Amino acid sequence: MFDYLFREQVGRTTFGQTTISLNFDGTLVDLPAGPLQAVIGYERRHDKINDVPSAAGQANGIYNFSSSGITRGAD
Numbered sequence: 052m053f054d055y056l057f058r059e060q061v062g063r064t065t066f067g068q069t070t071i072s073l074n075f076d077g078t079l080v081d082l083p084a085g086p087l088q089a090v091i092g093y094e095r096r097h098d099k100i101n102d103v104p105s106a107a108g109q110a111n112g113i114y115n116f117s118s119s120g121i122t123r124g125a126d
């Protein structure tokens with residue numbers, strides 16, 4: 052019974068993340084009250100996930116746990 056209730060489960064999760072960031076800053080002109088500065092920036096992010104639970108987890112075969120499906124996505 053112990054082996055049925057507490058069997059080993061192996062799932063695989065892969066995460067991916069790409070971030071690109073570009074910034075320019077500096078003084079444009081010197082004014083009587085101080086320097087006039089400007090900043091221009093760009094940022095791009097891409098995240099993705101691929102989560103594959105164990106076969107028993109997908110089939111609702113784990114005691115006291117809900118079933119879980121494969122999760123894939125990107126943002």
